[in-house]
Amino acid sequence: MSVELTAQTCPDTPVEPDWEPPMPPTDLIFDDGEPLESNRHRIAMNVLIRSLQQVWRDRNDFFTGGNMFVYYSSDQAMNKDFRGPDFFAVLDVDGTKERQGWVVWLEAGRYPDVIVELMSPSTARIDKGKKKDLYQRTFRTPDYFVFDPFEANAFQGWHLDGSGRYQLLQPNDRGWLWCETLGFWLGTWEGTIDRETAVWLRFYDTEGNLVLLPEEAERLHAEQAQQFAEQVQQLAEAERQKAEQAQQLAEAERQKAEQAQQLAEAERQKAEQAQQLAEAERQKAEAERQRAERLAERLRAIGLDPDNL
Secondary structure: OOOOOOOOOOOOOOOOOOOOOOOOOOOOOOOOOOOOOOOHHHHHHHHHHHHHEEEEEEEOOOEOOOOOOOEOOHHHHHHOOOOOOOOEEEEEEHHHHHOOOEEHHOOOOOOOOOEEEEEEOOOHHHHHHHHHHHHHHHOOOOEEEEOOOEEEEEEEEEEOOOOOOOOEOOOOOOOEEEEEEOEEEEEEEEEEEEEEEEEEEEEEEOOOEEOHHOOOHHHHHHHHHHHHHHHHHHHHHHHHHHHHHHHHHHHHHEEEEEEEHHHHHHHHHHHHHHHHHHHHHHHHHHHHOOOOOOOHHHHHHOOHHHHHH
């Protein structure tokens, strides 16, 4: 965004003992009526704001905004010559407070802790020049990043060192830059957001996981809930099949026991038949013996010795 900046002197500059600062202006303007460079710039800004709000949804000790005026001096307010950062975050403040813009003297002198400017060919020189100097010398913003939504390779970041000067951050093997203040990586991600497919600047956690937007988190939660429901259903089906198999096994054992019982009954009947047959043979043999004895008695009765016949 093509703008002019008014850099302020260091707050440590000595002043006359009897000097009193002028009252800050009250007629502040919070909308300059000028839109962002493109719809992609707008989406890119909202991605950073909404994803940070999502990952810290349980916290109220931070404020994040974008394309909002940051008022830091009376001169700057009167000149109306500075448009706010595309994305910024301030930590350890009341995040529930309503704000039209960020007015430093109404925020206990707090400046943004992290700033991201979304560049374009017309603003790149200022974003990496005058704005960078302002954020370093006056704001003393610890972490500053620039990114062009139409040129993924145009991504740089700086961290304020102990001497109050920005040092260029070195990317990791994925091309991400570490944001020490927020405790997240900033890196590119290709995909479709709000019906526009592009390479976006996104936050990643320390384990390398993408920090999700609310709709992404909701979709992931729905997918996980569906997967859980499917797992429960699969487990219930497995238990049903297991119970059915147990029932089938019990039925097989019952049938096996019944068959064994039938076999035992058949063996008993066979043994009984054999016993009956043996008894019949015994009776037959007894009858034959008795008949032989009667015959022998008759022979002896007529004077014949049956043993000598």
